[in-house]
Amino acid sequence: MRLKETYLNAAVLLGLLAVPLFALVTDEPFTITLVTRAVILALAAVGLNIALGIGGLVSFGHAVFFGLGGYAMGILAHHAQTYTAMDFGAFSIAGTKVMPVIWVVAVTLCALVALLIGLLSLRTSGVYFIMITLAFGQMFFYFAISWAQYGGEDGLSIYVRNDFPGLNTLVPIQYFGICFVLLALALLLFHRLQNAPFGLALNAARQTAARVETVGLTPMHLKLVAFVISGVITGLAGALFADLNRFVSPSMFSWQLSGELIVLIIIGGVGRLMGPVIGACVFVALEHLLGGLTVYWHIYLGLILLSIVLFARGGVIGLLTGKEGAHV
Amino acid sequence: MSDPVLDISNLSKSFGALRATDDVSLTLMPGEIHAIIGPNGAGKSTLIKQICGNLRSDAGRVHLMGRDVSSFSTQARANAGLARTFQISELAMEDSVLENVVLGAIGAEARPWRFWRKALDTPALVERADAALDRVGLQGARDVICANLSHGQRRQLEVAVALTLAPKAFVMDEPMAGLGAEGSKTLTGFLDSLRDEAPILLVEHDMDAVFALADRISVLVYGKIIATGTVDDIRSSAVVRDAYLGEEA
Ligand SMILES: Nc1ncnc2c1ncn2[C@@H]1O[C@H](COP(=O)(O)OP(=O)(O)O)[C@@H](O)[C@H]1O
Numbered sequence: 150m151r152l153k154e155t156y157l158n159a160a161v162l163l164g165l166l167a168v169p170l171f172a173l174v175t176d177e178p179f180t181i182t183l184v185t186r187a188v189i190l191a192l193a194a195v196g197l198n199i200a201l202g203i204g205g206l207v208s209f210g211h212a213v214f215f216g217l218g219g220y221a222m223g224i225l226a227h228h229a230q231t232y233t234a235m236d237f238g239a240f241s242i243a244g245t246k247v248m249p250v251i252w253v254v255a256v257t258l259c260a261l262v263a264l265l266i267g268l269l270s271l272r273t274s275g276v277y278f279i280m281i282t283l284a285f286g287q288m289f290f291y292f293a294i295s296w297a298q299y300g301g302e303d304g305l306s307i308y309v310r311n312d313f314p315g316l317n318t319l320v321p322i323q324y325f326g327i328c329f330v331l332l333a334l335a336l337l338l339f340h341r342l343q344n345a346p347f348g349l350a351l352n353a354a355r356q357t358a359a360r361v362e363t364v365g366l367t368p369m370h371l372k373l374v375a376f377v378i379s380g381v382i383t384g385l386a387g388a389l390f391a392d393l394n395r396f397v398s399p400s401m402f403s404w405q406l407s408g409e410l411i412v413l414i415i416i417g418g419v420g421r422l423m424g425p426v427i428g429a430c431v432f433v434a435l436e437h438l439l440g441g442l443t444v445y446w447h448i449y450l451g452l453i454l455l456s457i458v459l460f461a462r463g464g465v466i467g468l469l470t471g472k473e474g475a476h477v
Numbered sequence: 478m479s480d481p482v483l484d485i486s487n488l489s490k491s492f493g494a495l496r497a498t499d500d501v502s503l504t505l506m507p508g509e510i511h512a513i514i515g516p517n518g519a520g521k522s523t524l525i526k527q528i529c530g531n532l533r534s535d536a537g538r539v540h541l542m543g544r545d546v547s548s549f550s551t552q553a554r555a556n557a558g559l560a561r562t563f564q565i566s567e568l569a570m571e572d573s574v575l576e577n578v579v580l581g582a583i584g585a586e587a588r589p590w591r592f593w594r595k596a597l598d599t600p601a602l603v604e605r606a607d608a609a610l611d612r613v614g615l616q617g618a619r620d621v622i623c624a625n626l627s628h629g630q631r632r633q634l635e636v637a638v639a640l641t642l643a644p645k646a647f648v649m650d651e652p653m654a655g656l657g658a659e660g661s662k663t664l665t666g667f668l669d670s671l672r673d674e675a676p677i678l679l680v681e682h683d684m685d686a687v688f689a690l691a692d693r694i695s696v697l698v699y700g701k702i703i704a705t706g707t708v709d710d711i712r713s714s715a716v717v718r719d720a721y722l723g724e725e726a
């Protein structure tokens with residue numbers, strides 16, 4: 150059984166590499182962009198999977214981090230392309246078009262905000278946790294809408310994609326490569342973390358807080374750290390997503406996006422290493438195939454989701470390997 | 478006489494008008510098994526929760542190895558050397574037996590902040606865990622998912638997790654609950670050997686086990702300790718017979 154999941158995981162990763170390479174040969178750049186979109190959404194969901202899948206934290210506000218990553222990219226690139234500096238009164242900071250620098254800013258910002266949101270929301274659990282994280286998401290959403298300096302409702306456009314040293318990010322396959330490597334690194338981190346003492350303790354805290362306390366560990370601390378790591382990864386994905394579209398708007402903060410990230414994980418398999426990847430592929434494929442046929446494609450997505458929740462608790466991976474996933 | 482490992486003084490806890498524990502004082506001496514008996518609803522589990530920090534006491538203090546731990550959280554008391562087992566098993570049901578004891582080992586080392594190396598490939602953790610499994614005789618079920626264990630095996634696993642903590646004192650809430658005669662006998666033998674490692678505060682309904690194991694017995698009725706003494710003292714006490722043993726015998 151275990152082996153089967155390993156094969157499945159390898160097949161998915163290889164497929165994710167093969168499709169854009171094939172599209173490169175047949176000269177279909179749009180397909181490459183589509184797969185890149187799936188890879189980035191998968192990265193965002195790998196982040197959420199740490200909080201949700203291992204820690205059982207149903208965060209309905211992970212769009213906060215996705216949006217923060219997006220706006221970190223948008224704002225820095227905006228200042229770079231307009232040759233203006235961000236004015237903080239006492240000091241000012243120049244913009245940048247260098248991706249790694251943007252990522253560091255995005256990740257740091259998300260870590261701080263995740264720490265704050267985590268400290269406030271982890272006092273609650275269950276439905277209250279869902280509601281409070283949703284509320285934070287809405288807060289950021291409306292803030293972004295009203296932030297006229299950075300486009301308000303209309304968002305911010307970036308003329309050219311940001312730079313990565315040594316690569317031409319405007320070439321779709323090269324940008325795909327960057328995103329794929331980051332996804333692979335995040336998957337490696339998820340895998341190690343899940344099996345490390347931290348992951349074992351976090352996973353136990355999801356199941357029984359009393360047991361974890363009785364061995365001398367503090368569930369709240371474990372969950373807080375998980376929430377921060379989770380937010381950081383989702384934030385990085387947000388920066389990549391904004392760069393893919395060369396556009397960032399308040400919709401990156403929307404509750405629909407938070408919901409979609411949860412849906413991706415449920416489709417693939419909660420707490421499974423490749424759950425978010427499979428979920429993202431299914432999601433993007435449906436969005437593309439059904440979205441072309443009918444504007445009501447979300448209904449079909451809903452039906453698929455419903456059947457998975459009712460008949461295949463472990464998501465696609467559970468269905469294929471015959472093993473249920475973590476119970477949230 | 479030496480100092481008590483666990484010194485409980487004047488603990489009280491009310492739920493509304495109900496005085497679940499009422500001015501309870503007792504000590505746990507080195508090398509001793511101190512049993513607490515009493516009818517259902519007497520306040521035994523409440524007392525244990527107060528001792529282990531799961532319930533805030535209305536009054537009273539708890540000292541562990543001479544240190545006042547009254548204001549400590551459950552985690553801090555565990556780190557200070559208190560190992561509790563639950564009346565109703567509290568285990569990570571989706572995890573394997575080994576993972577459950579390794580959790581104890583992680584807690585014992587107080588080092589959960591390791592994000593890279595596999596817990597089950599970390600010799601210090603696995604050795605500590607295996608040693609505990611060996612001692613309770615669960616080595617054969619090492620890789621079984623906890624949810625698939627028999628009731629008796631879960632009771633054994635509860636004790637194994639407590640063992641990984643290498644505690645200063647054990648606090649056990651009805652460890653024999655639901656075990657068959659055979660299981661109770663095995664566990665009785667095991668607890669007997671455990672007292673040299675750390676003393677045990679033992680809440681137990683199984684009178685055969687209590688009479689076989691206890692150095693001292695305290696009888697809790699309606700939240701009050703009505704008698705404390707040796708097995709013989711308690712057996713021959715008229716007060717106890719009236720209040721409690723009479724019902725059973
Ligand atoms: N959280 C609680 N809230 C209200 N009443 C409680 C609570 N916990 C226990 N009690 C009551 O306190 C009394 C003692 O319970 P407990 O300590 O579980 O007894 P025992 O373990 O000796 O059977 C019982 O009457 C029980 O109903």
Ligand SMILES: [Mg+2]
Binds near residue numbers: 521522523564
């Ligand atoms: Mg009880």
